[in-house]
Amino acid sequence: EVQLVESGGGLVQPGGSLRLSCAASGFTFSSYVMSWVRQAPGKGLEWVSGIDSGGGSTTYADSVKGRFTISRDNAKGTLYLQMNSLKPEDTAVYFCAARRVGQGRYDFWGQGTQVTVSS
DSSP states (O other), rough: OOOOEEEEEEEOOOEEEEEEEEEEESGGGGGEEEEEEETTTTOOOEEEEOOTSOOEEEOOOOTTTEEEEEEEEETTTTTEEEOOOOOOGOOOEEEEEEETTOOSSEEEEEEEEEEEEEO
């Protein structure tokens, strides 16, 4: 079956770094646009970053631009989010999500991984 499994979350101090991974299976990963979306405690979903199906184009929310880097390895079926200079306001559950090229709806979502930024 289709699976998106996030990993790499944890507790980190402000200014620290984490790298999140999202392992995809059960679908043609290289045909999908991938995104990271987060949900802070008591808040709604916030889009963080996206990457096109081939990995040649990336976009970021203003809140993370310059600090986060999205990438993908289509041969491994894995999406990444390198998170540097972390701030307490980055604390959230981070989800990876997949949509087909040219479609507006996300077809698949992972279960999420918790990132906590605190001293």
